[in-house]
Amino acid sequence: MTDALLTAGQVITGPNGARITDGAVLVRGDRIAAVGPREEIERLAPEGLPTTAVPHGTLLPGLIDAHVHLIFDGGATPLETAQQTADEELLEGMAERAQQLLHSGVTTVRDLGDRNGLAIRLRDAIAGGAVPGPRVLSAATPLTSPGGHLHVFGGEVAGEDAIRTMIRRNADLGAEVIKVMATGGGMTKGGPAIWQNQFTEHELSVAVDEAACHGLPVAVHAHGTDGIAAAVRAGVATIEHCTWMTEGGDFDLREDVAMQIKSQGISVCTATSPNWRGFAERVGQERAEYLFSSMRWMADLGVPLIAGTDAGVTRADFDKLVNSLEFYEYLGLSNAKILDMATTDAAQGLGITGTGQIAEGQRADIIAVEGDPLVDLRALRDIRLVIAGGKRAR
Ligand SMILES: [Zn+2]
Numbered sequence: 001m002t003d004a005l006l007t008a009g010q011v012i013t014g015p016n017g018a019r020i021t022d023g024a025v026l027v028r029g030d031r032i033a034a035v036g037p038r039e040e041i042e043r044l045a046p047e048g049l050p051t052t053a054v055p056h057g058t059l060l061p062g063l064i065d066a067h068v069h070l071i072f073d074g075g076a077t078p079l080e081t082a083q084q085t086a087d088e089e090l091l092e093g094m095a096e097r098a099q100q101l102l103h104s105g106v107t108t109v110r111d112l113g114d115r116n117g118l119a120i121r122l123r124d125a126i127a128g129g130a131v132p133g134p135r136v137l138s139a140a141t142p143l144t145s146p147g148g149h150l151h152v153f154g155g156e157v158a159g160e161d162a163i164r165t166m167i168r169r170n171a172d173l174g175a176e177v178i179k180v181m182a183t184g185g186g187m188t189k190g191g192p193a194i195w196q197n198q199f200t201e202h203e204l205s206v207a208v209d210e211a212a213c214h215g216l217p218v219a220v221h222a223h224g225t226d227g228i229a230a231a232v233r234a235g236v237a238t239i240e241h242c243t244w245m246t247e248g249g250d251f252d253l254r255e256d257v258a259m260q261i262k263s264q265g266i267s268v269c270t271a272t273s274p275n276w277r278g279f280a281e282r283v284g285q286e287r288a289e290y291l292f293s294s295m296r297w298m299a300d301l302g303v304p305l306i307a308g309t310d311a312g313v314t315r316a317d318f319d320k321l322v323n324s325l326e327f328y329e330y331l332g333l334s335n336a337k338i339l340d341m342a343t344t345d346a347a348q349g350l351g352i353t354g355t356g357q358i359a360e361g362q363r364a365d366i367i368a369v370e371g372d373p374l375v376d377l378r379a380l381r382d383i384r385l386v387i388a389g390g391k392r393a394r
């Protein structure tokens with residue numbers, strides 16, 4: 001970690017597009033020591049301090065990707081590949097993918113499921129300085145029903161005792177979040193259909209209760225409307241995908257449930273693939289439009305949305321969060337809102353403090369881009385600097 005002075009045409013401190021024109025940030029160790037108008041901050045900086053200037057660019061908080069699977073390689077058959085690869089080799093690939101995230105401006109990432117605590121091992125290696133990478137929050141092994149979604153990772157549970165035991169095991173490993181597959185998933189052959197419940201509402205409540213005993217939030221994977229409703233009543237922290245599907249793959253958008261999500265402060269991560277533009281080719285224009293409009297419906301109702309990519313699944317690369325953010329631009333959200341979804345709102349949704357804004361005392365998670373992402377999100381592709389926890393990564 002080195003102390004540094006960063007200056008830029010503007011500093012987006014967040015949230016709501018709050019910014020300082022001709023601003024600067026002083027970094028000391030792993031923290032932000034000061035932020036403000038450039039001339040003021042320059043006076044605080046010791047002489048000879050390394051300085052990075054982006055006069056036509058923007059400093060903003062490091063980005064948060066709330067939904068990835070580092071264990072998957074984003075190839076044609078990520079699950080099969082992971083199954084055929086030994087842990088140590090997987091760990092090497094995971095370290096490379098973590099570095100891709102970091103280089104693309106992601107300084108915090110939530111990993112929502114793998115096996116044998118691999119993402120936790122990677123997290124510790126990153127935190128210890130052995131390998132570069134973003135801050136990793138890991139769910140470890142996702143809980144699923146027998147034969148259910150991603151059961152090959154070893155998280156099959158049936159009944160209350162098994163649910164509690166698996167959560168305790170994840171907590172003991174060092175997980176920061178508990179992932180529960182509330183409904184089926186498209187990647188898993190056999191098992192419940194994507195819209196079908198894998199757990200009862202009571203079982204989801206047990207999971208929330210046991211996770212809370214360890215101070216952990218629960219993130220549920222839920223495509224089905226029934227599963228979404230049950231998860232909301234059980235009091236989960238985040239809902240992943242949230243595609244409101246019902247029997248046969250039809251859609252059932254329930255406004256009462258959406259309003260409960262909002263009133264309970266549950267965050268929804270749609271985990272929209274960076275490759276969302278290709279979705280219509282795969283499922284048909286009409287179905288894609290309907291799915292997209294359901295996301296717009298949630299946004300219009302004020303459901304708290306946070307950014308995520310599902311990076312690692314087929315066609316979801318680790319260095320393309322900005323492509324997923326463009327989906328929300330397509331839905332009509334403002335750039336300021338979209339940046340919040342990947343910074344302040346994401347931090348809040350994930351229950352982490354000390355990151356997501358540029359403010360004194362926050363972790364020094366800062367990126368610099370050329371141009372102004374409040375005007376054009378594509379500026380996020382032109383990254384000039386990445387600092388994660390005070391360490392310069394790019
Ligand atoms: Zn996922």
